[in-house]
Amino acid sequence: MTDKMTDHQNRQFRLAHRPVGPVRREDFTFRVDPARAPEAGEIMVAVEYISLDPAMRGWMNEGRSYIKPVGIGEVMRAGALGTVVESRAAGFSPGDVVTGALGVQSVATLAAKDCVKVDAGLAPKPLFLSALGMPGMTAYFGLLAVGEPKPGETVVVSAAAGAVGALVGQIAKIKGCHVVGLAGGAAKCRYIVDELGFDAAIDYKSEPVPARLRETCPKGIDVYFDNVGGQILDDCLAQINLRARIVICGAISQYNNTTPVKGPSNYLALLVNRARMQGMIVFDYAERYAEGAQAMAGWLAAGRLKSREDIVDGLETFPDTLQKLFTGENFGKLILKV
Amino acid sequence: MTDKMTDHQNRQFRLAHRPVGPVRREDFTFRVDPARAPEAGEIMVAVEYISLDPAMRGWMNEGRSYIKPVGIGEVMRAGALGTVVESRAAGFSPGDVVTGALGVQSVATLAAKDCVKVDAGLAPKPLFLSALGMPGMTAYFGLLAVGEPKPGETVVVSAAAGAVGALVGQIAKIKGCHVVGLAGGAAKCRYIVDELGFDAAIDYKSEPVPARLRETCPKGIDVYFDNVGGQILDDCLAQINLRARIVICGAISQYNNTTPVKGPSNYLALLVNRARMQGMIVFDYAERYAEGAQAMAGWLAAGRLKSREDIVDGLETFPDTLQKLFTGENFGKLILKV
Numbered sequence: 261m262t263d264k265m266t267d268h269q270n271r272q273f274r275l276a277h278r279p280v281g282p283v284r285r286e287d288f289t290f291r292v293d294p295a296r297a298p299e300a301g302e303i304m305v306a307v308e309y310i311s312l313d314p315a316m317r318g319w320m321n322e323g324r325s326y327i328k329p330v331g332i333g334e335v336m337r338a339g340a341l342g343t344v345v346e347s348r349a350a351g352f353s354p355g356d357v358v359t360g361a362l363g364v365q366s367v368a369t370l371a372a373k374d375c376v377k378v379d380a381g382l383a384p385k386p387l388f389l390s391a392l393g394m395p396g397m398t399a400y401f402g403l404l405a406v407g408e409p410k411p412g413e414t415v416v417v418s419a420a421a422g423a424v425g426a427l428v429g430q431i432a433k434i435k436g437c438h439v440v441g442l443a444g445g446a447a448k449c450r451y452i453v454d455e456l457g458f459d460a461a462i463d464y465k466s467e468p469v470p471a472r473l474r475e476t477c478p479k480g481i482d483v484y485f486d487n488v489g490g491q492i493l494d495d496c497l498a499q500i501n502l503r504a505r506i507v508i509c510g511a512i513s514q515y516n517n518t519t520p521v522k523g524p525s526n527y528l529a530l531l532v533n534r535a536r537m538q539g540m541i542v543f544d545y546a547e548r549y550a551e552g553a554q555a556m557a558g559w560l561a562a563g564r565l566k567s568r569e570d571i572v573d574g575l576e577t578f579p580d581t582l583q584k585l586f587t588g589e590n591f592g593k594l595i596l597k598v
Numbered sequence: 599m600t601d602k603m604t605d606h607q608n609r610q611f612r613l614a615h616r617p618v619g620p621v622r623r624e625d626f627t628f629r630v631d632p633a634r635a636p637e638a639g640e641i642m643v644a645v646e647y648i649s650l651d652p653a654m655r656g657w658m659n660e661g662r663s664y665i666k667p668v669g670i671g672e673v674m675r676a677g678a679l680g681t682v683v684e685s686r687a688a689g690f691s692p693g694d695v696v697t698g699a700l701g702v703q704s705v706a707t708l709a710a711k712d713c714v715k716v717d718a719g720l721a722p723k724p725l726f727l728s729a730l731g732m733p734g735m736t737a738y739f740g741l742l743a744v745g746e747p748k749p750g751e752t753v754v755v756s757a758a759a760g761a762v763g764a765l766v767g768q769i770a771k772i773k774g775c776h777v778v779g780l781a782g783g784a785a786k787c788r789y790i791v792d793e794l795g796f797d798a799a800i801d802y803k804s805e806p807v808p809a810r811l812r813e814t815c816p817k818g819i820d821v822y823f824d825n826v827g828g829q830i831l832d833d834c835l836a837q838i839n840l841r842a843r844i845v846i847c848g849a850i851s852q853y854n855n856t857t858p859v860k861g862p863s864n865y866l867a868l869l870v871n872r873a874r875m876q877g878m879i880v881f882d883y884a885e886r887y888a889e890g891a892q893a894m895a896g897w898l899a900a901g902r903l904k905s906r907e908d909i910v911d912g913l914e915t916f917p918d919t920l921q922k923l924f925t926g927e928n929f930g931k932l933i934l935k936v
Contacts, residue, residue: 326870494861508869523832523861531846531877532664539869 268295272365273336281518285579295367298348305342305368310596311389317515326541336364390593391567399427400552401545406507411436413482421448423593428485429458430565440476444588469495488513497526504535568592606633610703611916613668619856623917633705636686643706645680648934649727655853664879674702728931729894729905737765738890739883744845749774751820759786761931766823767796768903778814782926807833827852835864842873906930
């Protein structure tokens with residue numbers, strides 16, 4: 261690979277070492293290098309918005325997973341949106357807006373085939389990283405293809421004010437379900453009920469979750485969409501119905517653990533209720549993204565779905581901004597504006 | 599309900615109080631009463647063989663489950679086989695052999711509709727409590743309907759020398775799978791490989807389970823049929839393949855717990871592998887028992903399936919004999935001969 265120089269300076273965060281527990285600024289190296297000019301089949305993209313996701317914490321760990329860990333010294337992986345500034349790939353021209361795994365950097369040079377062109381006229385750019393991007397596809401396929409909710413059933417979702425959870429609850433409402441969300445703090449709880457139309461909210465930080473689940477889910481839980489793991493997963497398992505479906509989408513309460521993950525002690529509720537617990541990874545539905553995006557765009561346009569972004573300015577804030585996901589500080593889809 | 603007297607004396611074990619931890623003899627009251635004569639629609643059955651199952655431990659506990667707990671003072675629930683001695687029900691005559699929830703007693707008087715007549719000429723009577731009874735149906739539907747093994751896949755089963763496990767492994771072999779069983783002790787391990795045709799056995803009492811799973815399942819685990827829970831469930835989760843299916847049939851390692859159940863710490867393997875963990879209760883397949891029994895009888899007749907019963911003589915030994923299930927002493931389907 262040649263390393264031609266260009267006029268573009270690329271500000272990047274590279275993984276310095278694998279974090280133990282919460283991520284700290286020292287786990288990354290910040291560097292400014294000349295951006296690499298594109299070779300045949302490649303494009304150079306000026307990155308504008310970077311998606312910050314809980315899954316990023318997992319990518320920093322060594323070990324077998326659904327995707328290769330980020331290597332030490334590599335630019336930190338992240339989904340992002342940007343504008344093409346130089347192209348040596350057919351079908352891509354300067355000015356095109358693309359999404360892809362552009363990384364935590366200001367300029368990305370990568371194979372055009374790993375990017376997707378989006379129609380930036382359709383919606384504000386950050387939406388392509390939230391309702392119309394990975395969180396949207398995760399909510400859509402995780403709930404509908406794995407959770408399989410039926411009208412009248414009770415759907416519970418955790419991290420309900422988060423990027424995925426807020427969409428899961430709204431889609432479940434559109435599908436005619438009774439929807440209860442768990443979120444941390446009164447503001448988030450008010451938001452999911454008053455603005456997003458959830459039937460009820462449980463503030464897991466200040467309310468007794470088992471008792472509130474009994475109150476808000478008088479007919480038991482048919483679908484639990486789990487983003488958090490830990491005690492809340494156990495509390496929900498204790499109240500599932502016959503043939504309930506538990507979608508394991510994430511376990512943010514466990515990602516920074518330095519002790520072993522807490523397994524769900526109540527997993528035998530699966531036996532008693534002939535229920536299932538199933539993991540989902542959005543990439544498995546790549547062939548159906550068009551279907552998902554179309555549905556989401558339709559609901560957005562019709563005002564049936566709301567998307568909230570928490571946009572933080574400044575690439576340099578990356579390590580601290582990422583922490584907001586794990587402390588529960590962010591409110592809506594967390595996005596870094598470059 | 600009248601309480602007419604008959605000549606028959608009924609020896610019974612009644613639940614005296616709910617056990618804490620392992621069951622002890624004091625948890626039951628042994629009584630001898632005159633058997634109750636049948637009323638209209640009922641039959642009186644001389645009980646011959648009583649099935650002892652891990653599930654019985656759960657039925658002794660208070661609390662919501664898939665079936666009502668046995669009440670204090672009630673005859674202990676058990677599946678059993680016996681011969682009709684008196685009938686006031688159409689279609690049932692003295693001499694008919696029936697199975698049903700006859701209980702841990704020598705004479706049962708119950709509604710004929712709760713019993714099933716069996717053709718005792720087809721197979722030795724104990725078989726109707728093993729391969730042709732609940733363990734057989736549990737293995738057949740649990741493996742095929744929930745585990746959905748495909749030819750060439752790797753199936754792992756725990757308690758593999760037990761009533762259900764031994765059948766699961768053999769059915770998986772018939773279906774063209776690579777089959778590995780976990781059992782306690784060299785004799786059981788030899789038995790499942792040499793006599794039942796499993797591809798490999800792991801003696802969980804003396805061998806390192808993770809290392810032996812790696813050796814015996816070089817292509818990973820596609821289906822894990824779990825009868826035991828605890829550490830073995832975690833060890834298997836750590837080696838599952840993409841889209842693996844985990845059948846939760848039981849958790850005998852946890853039934854006598856006085857501390858909370860150990861949840862599977864490795865449950866996030868479900869997420870990474872988009873795998874599912876699903877509970878099964880045999881009663882859900884009642885409408886398909888004929889299909890299952892026919893298949894099992896055919897394989898038995900063809901010599902493709904072996905069933906081993908561990909028959910203990912004497913109703914009075916019940917509390918001690920039941921313990922064999924939890925200490926791992928029994929070898930094959932545990933049956934009490936009245």
